[in-house]
Amino acid sequence: MTPERHAPTGTGDPLLEPPPGCPAHGLGPGGLHRLYEADDLDELYEQLRERHGPVAPALLHDDVPIWVVLGHAENLHLVSTPAQFCRDSRIWTPLNEGMVKPDHPLMPHIAWQPICSHAEGDEHKRLRGAVTGAMSTINFRELRRHIKRYTQRLVNRFCEEGRADLVGQFAEHLPMGVMCHLLGMPEEFNDRMVEAARDTLKGTETAIASHAYVMDALARLTARRRAQPQDDIAGHLVNHPAGLTDDEVREHLRVVLLAGYEATVNLISNVLRVVLTDPGFRAQLSGGQMTVPEAVEQSLWDEPPFSTVFAYFAKQETELGGQRIRKGDGLLFGIAPGNVDPRIRPDLAAGMQGNRSHLAFGGGPHECPGQDIGRAIADAGIDALLMRLPDVQLACAEDELSWRSSIASRHLVELPVRFEPKPQQEVTQEPSHAPAPPQPAAAWHVGTREQPQPQSPPAQSRPQPVPPVAAAATQPQPVPEPPRPLGAWQRFLRWWRGY
Numbered sequence: 001m002t003p004e005r006h007a008p009t010g011t012g013d014p015l016l017e018p019p020p021g022c023p024a025h026g027l028g029p030g031g032l033h034r035l036y037e038a039d040d041l042d043e044l045y046e047q048l049r050e051r052h053g054p055v056a057p058a059l060l061h062d063d064v065p066i067w068v069v070l071g072h073a074e075n076l077h078l079v080s081t082p083a084q085f086c087r088d089s090r091i092w093t094p095l096n097e098g099m100v101k102p103d104h105p106l107m108p109h110i111a112w113q114p115i116c117s118h119a120e121g122d123e124h125k126r127l128r129g130a131v132t133g134a135m136s137t138i139n140f141r142e143l144r145r146h147i148k149r150y151t152q153r154l155v156n157r158f159c160e161e162g163r164a165d166l167v168g169q170f171a172e173h174l175p176m177g178v179m180c181h182l183l184g185m186p187e188e189f190n191d192r193m194v195e196a197a198r199d200t201l202k203g204t205e206t207a208i209a210s211h212a213y214v215m216d217a218l219a220r221l222t223a224r225r226r227a228q229p230q231d232d233i234a235g236h237l238v239n240h241p242a243g244l245t246d247d248e249v250r251e252h253l254r255v256v257l258l259a260g261y262e263a264t265v266n267l268i269s270n271v272l273r274v275v276l277t278d279p280g281f282r283a284q285l286s287g288g289q290m291t292v293p294e295a296v297e298q299s300l301w302d303e304p305p306f307s308t309v310f311a312y313f314a315k316q317e318t319e320l321g322g323q324r325i326r327k328g329d330g331l332l333f334g335i336a337p338g339n340v341d342p343r344i345r346p347d348l349a350a351g352m353q354g355n356r357s358h359l360a361f362g363g364g365p366h367e368c369p370g371q372d373i374g375r376a377i378a379d380a381g382i383d384a385l386l387m388r389l390p391d392v393q394l395a396c397a398e399d400e401l402s403w404r405s406s407i408a409s410r411h412l413v414e415l416p417v418r419f420e421p422k423p424q425q426e427v428t429q430e431p432s433h434a435p436a437p438p439q440p441a442a443a444w445h446v447g448t449r450e451q452p453q454p455q456s457p458p459a460q461s462r463p464q465p466v467p468p469v470a471a472a473a474t475q476p477q478p479v480p481e482p483p484r485p486l487g488a489w490q491r492f493l494r495w496w497r498g499y
Contacts, residue, residue, distance in 0.1 A: 028059045035068070035407050036061050036105075041307065045070055045337040054341070055321030055331075060407075061105050064094050066311065067323065067331040072341040072359065074321040075334055078312055080364035085312040085331065087118045087366060092313050093328030109310035109408065115251050117366055124365060126242045131252055132369045134236035138182065140372070144380045150177040151384040152427040159388065162421040163395060165414050166385075167269050172198060174381045175264035175374075179257050182373070184225065184232030188217045201262050202404075218253045222246050256370060262409070264374045266305035269412040271295055271382055273401070274302075276394040276417065285386075292383045294353045296375060301339050301352045304360035305374075306409050309333040332407075335359045384431040391433075392419045 028034050035058050038044040045068070048056035054071025069075050078085050089112045094100050100110070112118050116127035154173055158164040173194055180189035192213070199210035221234050226246070229235040233256065237249045244252070275282050275295070284290040290298075314329045325331070338359045340348060352358070361368040368374075386392070395416040404411045425431070 028063045030057075032057050032059045032065070034059045034063070035066075041405070041407065042336065042340075045334070049337065053322050055323045055325075057323075058332075062099065062101065064099050064104070065330075067320075067325065067329060068308075068337070069321070069331055069334045070337040070341070071321055072338045072344045075338040075359055076363055077320065078331060078333060079362055079366065082120065082365055084315055084318050086120055086315055087312060088112055088120060089118075089311070089313060089330075091315065091328055092311075092330050093326075094330065096328070106310055106407075113251065114248070115255055117255065127244070127248065127252070128365075128369070130237055130240040130242040130244055131256070133240055133242075134233045135369055135373070137231065137236055138233075138373070140376060143178070143182070143373070143376055146181055147174070147178055147377055147380040148384045148431055149427045150174055150181075151381050152388075152425055152429070152431060153177075155385060155388045155422075155431075156424040156427070159422040159424060163416070163418050165416050166272050167265075167412055167415045170381075170385065171265050171268040171272065171415075174268065175261050175377055178373075178377050179260055182233050183218075183221065183253055183257060184230055184234040185217060185221045188221075193217070197258060197261050201258065214257070215250065215254065218250045218257070219246075221253065222249045225249075259368075260370045260374060263305035263368075264377050266303075266409060266411055267296065267299060267374060267378045268381060269415060270303040270305075271299045271378060272385075273412060273415055274299060275382075275386070276392070276415070277398045290351075290353065292386075293375070293379045296378045296382070297354075297356060297358075298352055300360040301345075301355075301358045302348075303410070304335045304339060304358065306360075307334075307336040308407055309335065309362065310408065333359075333362070335362075387431040387433060388422065388425070389417075389419045389433070392417050 026034055026037050033044060033048065035041065035044070048058065048068060049070045054069070054074045056068050056070060058066055058068050060066050069078050089095060089110050092100070092110075095110075100107070104110070116124055116131055119127055151174060154170050154177075158169055164170070173191075176194045176197060177186075177189045180186050180193065196210040196213040200207050200214060222238065223246070225232075225234045225238040229239050234249070234253060237244055237252060275285060281290075281295070285292070285295055310332065312331045312333055314325045314327055314331065317327050318325050320331075339345070344357075345352075361371040395418040401415070402413045404413055422433070
């Protein structure tokens with residue numbers, strides 16, 4: 001007898017025929033939905049929720065069975081209970097039974113690797129401790145200053161043209177520039193590195209070569225930091241008491257770079273799209289009813305950078321969301337469907353300002369350690385962009401926008417915009433929509449505007465009385481005091497934003 005095909009239904013339902021109106025190609029063995037064939041995954045998740053509840057059976061490519069966790073509470077239980085669920089795919093029954101082939105499209109997401117996001121126990125503590133320790137050294141005030149300067153450089157590339165693609169010319173470049181700086185390889189940030197990262201994540205025909213390009217850069221960085229440690233993430237990983245090998249350092253640099261890059265690209269793109277297409281949202285942002293950080297947090301609820309995470313695996317037989325989960329079953333961490341669980345969000349139109357209980361950054365032992373970096377890049381970058389281009393408008397109809405979608409994420413392809421052409425600005429200048437006069441380097445001061453120097457009178461002319469204000473303006477020093485000191489709240493905001 002052939003062994004029984006592994007299927008995670010556990011519901012006792014008989015094999016079902018395709019329901020009326022449902023295309024047959026969307027169903028597989030047992031009447032289960034094939035996630036990879038869905039035209040609209042959000043709609044499919046709601047159908048699964050209505051039919052099965054907060055945990056539903058489905059199929060991956062090659063009809064590999066998987067549980068999709070749809071409920072908010074169930075997702076939190078999944079990621080926060082390491083005694084029952086882990087990230088180690090080596091215990092996955094379909095993999096061990098040969099159902100998941102080496103060339104399976106999702107293998108890059110599923111295959112076990114010796115990195116902290118797949119490890120458990122003491123090994124997880126050792127590897128993750130090194131990563132979080134390295135990230136804890138980041139000075140966020142300095143980080144925001146770098147984010148604004150990278151934003152200035154990027155906007156200077158297109159500000160005089162009056163048109164741009166804010167995905168391809170901004171969102172896909174800003175995170176890479178900042179991440180290269182944080183890791184310790186600012187000299188590697190260029191268009192080729194951005195293209196290599198995009199290519200690697202898309203899985204194109206040249207993805208292997210692009211991945212090799214990224215890994216070669218990280219290998220060189222690791223070798224440099226072994227020889228000469230610096231105060232950056234790579235340097236702290238190399239010197240951490242956990243004693244990471246060169247391979248471990250390089251692999252964790254890869255995880256930080258690529259995962260942080262893709263998530264932040266999607267986050268920036270999503271926030272900018274809503275700003276440009278939702279007049280009410282933009283009015284709240286422009287009118288002060290909503291801050292940029294609050295807009296970012298709202299986007300993390302409505303359009304998380306990753307829709308699902310592959311995958312968690314049951315270490316023992318258990319129950320989740322009313323379903324019987326067997327040892328070795330795989331479960332998708334359902335970020336997008338969990339964020340719209342009607343039990344916690346009965347009205348999706350209601351704002352979620354001040355609420356950070358979304359699932360966008362995971363939870364439990366494998367919660368994203370770089371979430372504050374992603375928030376900072378999005379907050380400061382979007383704020384600086386809108387300061388430079390306050391009149392920016394969408395340059396196409398909203399229904400002409402397109403996405404590149406997968407089970408894991410939904411990536412906006414382009415975001416064409418138009419605006420009145422603007423002059424370039426010094427990258428060290430605070431982003432502003434008002435043109436600033438040129439400033440001599442020796443007389444430049446943070447937070448002050450150089451006063452124009454009066455023309456010297458002719459040698460034979462009689463000197464005229466100079467008003468006190470004008471006389472003060474002719475002197476580069478001292479810097480005039482502001483007429484009114486900033487209050488405590490204004491000083492805190494300036495410090496937080498890196499001014």
